[in-house]
Amino acid sequence: MAIRRILTVDNAADLATLKKISTPVEAVTDELRALMDDMLETMYDAPGIGLAAVQIGEPIRVITMDLAREGEEPAPRYFVNPEILSSSEDTLGYEEGCLSVPEYFDEVERPSKVTIRYLNYQGETVVEEAEGLFAVCIQHEMDHLEGVLFIDHLSRLRRDRAITKVKKARRAA
Ligand code: NI
Secondary structure (H helix, E strand, C coil), X not given: CXXXXXXXXXXXXXXXXXXXXXXXXXXXXXXHHHHHHHHHHHHHHCCCCEEEHHHHCCCECEEEECCCCCCCCCCCEEEEEEEEEEECCCEEEEEEEECCEEEEEEEEEEECEEEEEEECCCCCEEEEEEECHHHHHHHHHHHHHCCCCHHHHCCHHHHHHHHHHXXXXXXXX
């Protein structure tokens, strides 16, 4: 396993990659599992609760996630070619962040419940209902597969402010 560099919006080349639409995966192979292992390690190291492959420069439809709280056993999850089968009418506003938009958090409104279908680490098809933080996180990560960042859901003013903040934080680092 290896920790990979996470692309961030303050870098023009990184941003161009983050805007790419990720391509579907043909099969869950050992090579893909090796990438998912790297993604998980990178995500834990950051630390973050979700990561899309495009965030490490691989625009393919793969997501890793772990929503276990501090002190709980790690609960890694892998989503290959995820699709949303249905979304609830009611929405949930949640203060989101993103490893590609470091140090910036803002509220995004999304459907509070979604039904998803994906391939897991073993390549098996899973259909599952997500709500709460899981619903927020899977929709956030699936946006990445379409080249969409959570700040793209904000007004232009707030999005510009987010990028300015990231650039400032980066310079200070
Ligand atoms: Ni993100």
